[in-house]
Amino acid sequence: MTERTPPVLGTLESALYAGDLEAATAFWRDVMGLQPFQSVPGRHVFFRVAPSQVLLVFNPSATEQPPGPDARLPVPPHGARGPGHFCLAVAADRLDDWRRHLTARSIAIEADFRWPNGARSIYLRDPAGNSIELADPAIWG
Incomplete structure (x- = not known):
């Protein structure tokens, strides 16, 4: 008898790593519009992306340490060290709005192109050097 893999519901959380959590907070809150809902200074800051989706930004120097024997x-x-990648889904008709928003805040656009299926992506960097993509969900559709 072959056992089937149990189903998953989707992606609940994604993680990026940043040594400067204050800069990360300012970027994700003030530029990207995500609201922080939990933080531990020097360790992490968590942002709500959608009702059941969270972006976790960790300081790798803190999270590489194993928990103590009495950790709750x-x-x-x-x-992780080095640039990661995170993609936010954006309605196709709002990508130009995002481009203007980012440019007005002096955020460099690293790439802006259409995939072979016609869907568009805009790439930029967060203060930690992570590659951030804003994409029409049709890139996978």
Whole structure:
């Protein structure tokens, strides 16, 4: 008998890593419009993306450390160095609005192009150097 893989509901959280959480907070809150809802200074700041979707931004220097033996939440150590990638879905007819919004805030647009299927993506960098994409969901449709 072959056991089937249990189903998943979707992506609940995604993580990026940044050494400067204050700069990350300012960027994700003030430029990208995401609201922080939880933070621990020097360790992490969490942002609500949608009702059941969260962006976690961790300081890898803090999260690479294993939890203490008496930790209330014994999350295993994790962390990454170097630029990661995070993509936000944006309605196709709002991508020009985003381009103007970013340009007005002196955020450099690294790339703005159409995929072979005609869907568009805009790429930029957050203060930690992570590659941030704003994309028409049709890139996968």
